[in-house]
Amino acid sequence: MVAIIPDNFEEAYVNQHVSLVRVDSRLNPKFIAWFLSSFDGGQQQFKNLQRGVIKTGLGLNDIRSIWIPFPSLEEQKIIVEKIEECVSVISQKKSQLDSLLMQLDILKSVILKYAFEGKLVPQDPNDEPVEILLQKIKQEKEQLKQKQKTSRRSKNVK
Structure with a gap:
């Protein structure tokens, strides 16, 4: 994890798990933060330098050995x-996607509601009411269970 702290931040408790790096005027702090946060940039270097088994950390010499690209300040700014x-575009697209996913959930609920109310397709007045259809399904299910029980018994008898 990388954070930018204000220039007037005077004291910090640092150890092998927390480091405070002050950059000079040749480096844009946001550029360094983005680089160190990137997987192929700082994160991979951190991972390769980590010491420890249960709680990994880095020493001061490890921090000093991290390679950082050095484009001009103007290039860093760009x-x-x-x-x-x-990042702003990605954030907007993620918000749009989240909104669409919520709408999809609502749409699924509405479709199911309409399906159970018989509003999805034109109704044929000659069709049986859904209650009768559900009762027939229940009876067929019971008959199938009885048939399976009977076939198991006959297998056990042989």
């Missing part, structure tokens, strides 16, 4: 703007 633009 990269950060593009990343933040893409």
